Amino acid sequence: MKRVPQTTSVDMSTSVAKLNFLSPVFTASGCAAAGKELDQFIDITSIGAVVTKSVMLNPRSGRATPRMAETPSGMLNGIGLQGPGIDDFIENDLKWLQQKGARTIVSIAGNNVEEFGKVADKLRDIPGVIGIEVNISCPNVENRGQVFACDPLSAADVIHSVRRNVSANMPLFAKLSPDVTDITAIAKSVVKAGADGLSVINTLLGMVIDTDTFLPRLSGKTGGLSGPAIRPVAVRCVYQIRKVLPDIPIIGMGGIRNGKDAIEFFAAGANAISVGTTVFNDPEACVRIHDEVAEILQEKSINSLSEIINAAHREDIS
Numbered sequence: 001m002k003r004v005p006q007t008t009s010v011d012m013s014t015s016v017a018k019l020n021f022l023s024p025v026f027t028a029s030g031c032a033a034a035g036k037e038l039d040q041f042i043d044i045t046s047i048g049a050v051v052t053k054s055v056m057l058n059p060r061s062g063r064a065t066p067r068m069a070e071t072p073s074g075m076l077n078g079i080g081l082q083g084p085g086i087d088d089f090i091e092n093d094l095k096w097l098q099q100k101g102a103r104t105i106v107s108i109a110g111n112n113v114e115e116f117g118k119v120a121d122k123l124r125d126i127p128g129v130i131g132i133e134v135n136i137s138c139p140n141v142e143n144r145g146q147v148f149a150c151d152p153l154s155a156a157d158v159i160h161s162v163r164r165n166v167s168a169n170m171p172l173f174a175k176l177s178p179d180v181t182d183i184t185a186i187a188k189s190v191v192k193a194g195a196d197g198l199s200v201i202n203t204l205l206g207m208v209i210d211t212d213t214f215l216p217r218l219s220g221k222t223g224g225l226s227g228p229a230i231r232p233v234a235v236r237c238v239y240q241i242r243k244v245l246p247d248i249p250i251i252g253m254g255g256i257r258n259g260k261d262a263i264e265f266f267a268a269g270a271n272a273i274s275v276g277t278t279v280f281n282d283p284e285a286c287v288r289i290h291d292e293v294a295e296i297l298q299e300k301s302i303n304s305l306s307e308i309i310n311a312a313h314r315e316d317i318s
């Protein structure tokens with residue numbers, strides 16, 4: 001039997017950028033591919049949404065191995081956006097998700113501003129895509145490899161390019177990097193450029209050195225740090241953005257392992273959450289975390305999730 005969320009008296013529904021979800025728990029991009037493997041364990045139509053691995057215009061084999069390293073309370077990955085390219089993705093993964101009836105947010109990436117627009121254009125009028133998450137945490141090959149998400153203008157250029165290539169009512173989520181001095185400046189810039197919501201946060205740039213060889217453990221030398229180690233950084237980012245953009249929908253993520261972790265994000269201002277690294281240990285995590293949040297709220301006699309969203313900001317209302 002595939003696991004589905006338990007029915008309780010708590011209203012767990014949420015709305016994000018005009019989209020309504022019965023569950024606020026989504027997969028995180030890159031941690032559940034297109035949901036096929038997870039569907040052996042959970043009914044993927046019962047979670048809020050499947051956020052697919054970032055897809056680029058052309059097929060990519062990604063970086064050489066080793067591409068993963070364990071770290072205290074986390075992991076480092078340097079996979080390098082391996083994938084089949086957008087045409088194959090639409091033909092296979094997206095078709096499968098459509099047939100399943102899963103609510104699908106497609107994550108896209110590009111090597112330059114124009115490429116983001118081209119990938120987005122391919123998704124125009126494809127049924128079953130309820131939103132696009134724009135992974136701007138990748139290097140701009142036309143600007144010395146500078147990560148789009150680390151510069152407000154480059155980040156905005158990408159969102160403009162995507163916005164121009166999708167229908168006006170397609171919800172766009174910009175996925176932000178925590179590797180910046182002021183994440184609120186990037187958040188404001190992408191919202192001004194047409195993002196309807198924000199996905200907060202992508203991995204932090206890290207490095208692990210092998211103490212036998214004295215060399216970096218990953219072939220790409222640096223990689224993205226994820227898992228519980230980054231949770232306080234992620235919660236801080238959600239909180240800071242919510243403070244300056246009170247109405248922008250936020251999908252929060254970073255090290256969520258259980259219901260209590262998820263509640264931190266909702267209280268900081270997230271309207272929904274994505275679960276990434278935890279899914280590698282527990283493929284039922286998205287449903288389990290939904291149930292744990294509902295249980296915690298029920299124990300506190302709180303009737304709906306919406307009552308705790310932004311709760312950490314209450315001290316400021318005086």
Ligand SMILES: Cc1cc2nc3c(=O)[nH]c(=O)nc-3n(C[C@H](O)[C@H](O)[C@H](O)COP(=O)(O)O)c2cc1C
Binds near residue numbers: 081202256274275
């Ligand atoms: C193996 C792996 C692959 C990932 N691939 C992507 C990706 O393709 N696109 C993206 O936007 N984020 C990607 N991420 C980042 C996650 O979506 C998420 O933002 C981050 O890992 C923090 O959440 P977590 O601590 O729950 O994993 C990846 C993370 C991991 C661990």
